[in-house]
Amino acid sequence: MTQSGVPQWDTEMTDIADYVLNYRIDSELAFQTAHHCLLDTLGCGLAALDFSACTKLLGPIVPGTRVPDGARVPGTDFELDPVKAAFDIGASIRWLDFNDTWLAAEWGHPSDNLGGILAAADWLSRQAGRRGEVGPTMGQVLDAMIRAHEIQGCLALENAFNRVGLDHVVLVKVASTAVVGRLLGLDRGALLNAISLAWVDGQSLRTYRQAPDAGSRKSWAAGDATSRAVQFALMAGKGEMGYPRALSAPVWGFYDVHFGGRPFRFQRPYDSYVMENVLFKISWPAEFHAQTAVECAMQLHQLLKSMNRSAEDIEHITLRTHEACLRIIDKQGPLRNPADRDHCVQYMVAVPLLFGRLTAEDYEDDVAADPRIDTLRARIHCVEDPSFTADYLDPEKRSIANALTVRLKDGTVLPEVVCEYPLGHRRRREEGLPLLQEKFRSNLARRFPVEQSERILAASADFERLRAMPVRDYVGLYVVPRPVV
Numbered sequence: 001m002t003q004s005g006v007p008q009w010d011t012e013m014t015d016i017a018d019y020v021l022n023y024r025i026d027s028e029l030a031f032q033t034a035h036h037c038l039l040d041t042l043g044c045g046l047a048a049l050d051f052s053a054c055t056k057l058l059g060p061i062v063p064g065t066r067v068p069d070g071a072r073v074p075g076t077d078f079e080l081d082p083v084k085a086a087f088d089i090g091a092s093i094r095w096l097d098f099n100d101t102w103l104a105a106e107w108g109h110p111s112d113n114l115g116g117i118l119a120a121a122d123w124l125s126r127q128a129g130r131r132g133e134v135g136p137t138m139g140q141v142l143d144a145m146i147r148a149h150e151i152q153g154c155l156a157l158e159n160a161f162n163r164v165g166l167d168h169v170v171l172v173k174v175a176s177t178a179v180v181g182r183l184l185g186l187d188r189g190a191l192l193n194a195i196s197l198a199w200v201d202g203q204s205l206r207t208y209r210q211a212p213d214a215g216s217r218k219s220w221a222a223g224d225a226t227s228r229a230v231q232f233a234l235m236a237g238k239g240e241m242g243y244p245r246a247l248s249a250p251v252w253g254f255y256d257v258h259f260g261g262r263p264f265r266f267q268r269p270y271d272s273y274v275m276e277n278v279l280f281k282i283s284w285p286a287e288f289h290a291q292t293a294v295e296c297a298m299q300l301h302q303l304l305k306s307m308n309r310s311a312e313d314i315e316h317i318t319l320r321t322h323e324a325c326l327r328i329i330d331k332q333g334p335l336r337n338p339a340d341r342d343h344c345v346q347y348m349v350a351v352p353l354l355f356g357r358l359t360a361e362d363y364e365d366d367v368a369a370d371p372r373i374d375t376l377r378a379r380i381h382c383v384e385d386p387s388f389t390a391d392y393l394d395p396e397k398r399s400i401a402n403a404l405t406v407r408l409k410d411g412t413v414l415p416e417v418v419c420e421y422p423l424g425h426r427r428r429r430e431e432g433l434p435l436l437q438e439k440f441r442s443n444l445a446r447r448f449p450v451e452q453s454e455r456i457l458a459a460s461a462d463f464e465r466l467r468a469m470p471v472r473d474y475v476g477l478y479v480v481p482r483p484v485v
Contacts, residue, residue, distance in 0.1 A: 041093050072475050110148060138467055138470075216339050282423045
């Protein structure tokens with residue numbers, strides 16, 4: 001307590017506010033990586049628009065509503081208030097489980113924060129344009145992305161929210177609130193109020209990510225979190241009060257209610273470490289703990305093909321893996337929906353072994369109905385390798401290793417295939433970036449005619465030009481014209 005009897009702010013919240021308001025990001029690697037992250041994340045959102053399960057959730061709450069100079073949703077003709085736009089952008093980004101990833105004691109997808117960042121920045125930019133001002137630039141969006149990545153990622157390094165049953169989107173909510181508050185121009189007091197509102201808010205249970213209850217909410221949970229963040233920042237900007245002991249209050253604070261009374265642990269101060277080391281999903285829309293397993297499976301598919309054999313000749317597969325993979329995606333028994341399947345490592349190994357591919361469409365019911373998938377899935381046995389777990393947690397390595405050993409029905413045992421670092425890892429960044437750029441091109445082509453795709457590519461390729469662009473101009477490149485009625 002201060003001398004006046006007013007509670008002192010929890011340092012965990014003041015550290016976030018001071019980082020957001022005062023820390024200068026001068027890492028060119030962080031900005032270059034944020035550039036790649038921006039394009040990849042937008043591309044993932046565009047790809048999701050091919051799926052009706054996603055698009056049915058998008059658009060105004062009241063059909064036909066348009067907000068003058070509102071926030072746009074890339075790949076659509078929607079003009080929405082920034083809270084709903086944040087939901088729509090965030091949900092589409094996350095829908096296919098194909099955007100970037102951060103793995104630590106907690107895992108998550110820091111680019112989920114782009115939903116709130118881009119919606120708020122576009123709305124502010126369009127308002128500024130009406131006044132004849134520049135408003136936020138894409139450089140400010142990149143800066144906000146770096147900060148949001150850092151807040152979410154550093155909180156995740158030592159603190160396992162999943163172990164107490166909470167979903168990692170709580171970190172999206174907090175990080176988005178902080179950086180959107182900065183975009184809105186909140187002072188330190190108002191920003192602290194906003195951050196505290198995110199911590200005292202009802203937090204999402206992890207129920208919808210875990211078998212046998214896995215479901216489609218896991219695809220829109222981040223959209224919900226980042227949209228609430230925009231709402232909290234806007235409320236704080238109007239003078240809504242905050243809660244200085246949102247984390248530490250005895251009995252009623254976050255720590256006692258949700259975290260077994262334990263305060264957060266921190267491995268490092270906030271800078272730009274997370275963006276510099278973030279993991280990109282490049283080749284497959286697969287939960288990241290399975291990315292290297294899928295790569296191994298693809299290699300084995302080619303080996304079997306060269307031997308004039310197929311996955312139907314397999315009697316047993318041993319998957320040597322790390323503890324987090326076992327805890328999250330080692331599943332036996334029925335898989336009820338695409339959200340269940342894209343979090344099952346056996347499914348994500350069986351499909352490439354059978355077909356030599358793994359796409360978002362492969363999680364849909366028509367592909368899953370092939371009985372060969374479940375037959376092969378039942379033959380895959382996961383075991384933990386403690387050295388893989390240690391390297392996964394080592395901050396100097398941060399590997400996500402998996403290894404597959406296949407025994408055929410005639411008794412032949414194929415050489416074990418091991419993959420420690422996926423294509424999107426910083427250690428394979430040079431190898432992966434050309435493929436990441438091609439992924440962006442392909443996702444543009446799914447949604448736009450050639451001329452529009454080329455305009456987006458031209459604006460996106462020139463890094464310095466992009467940084468200087470008003471947000472409204474860049475987002476405007478992604479608008480789909482309204483149909484003529």
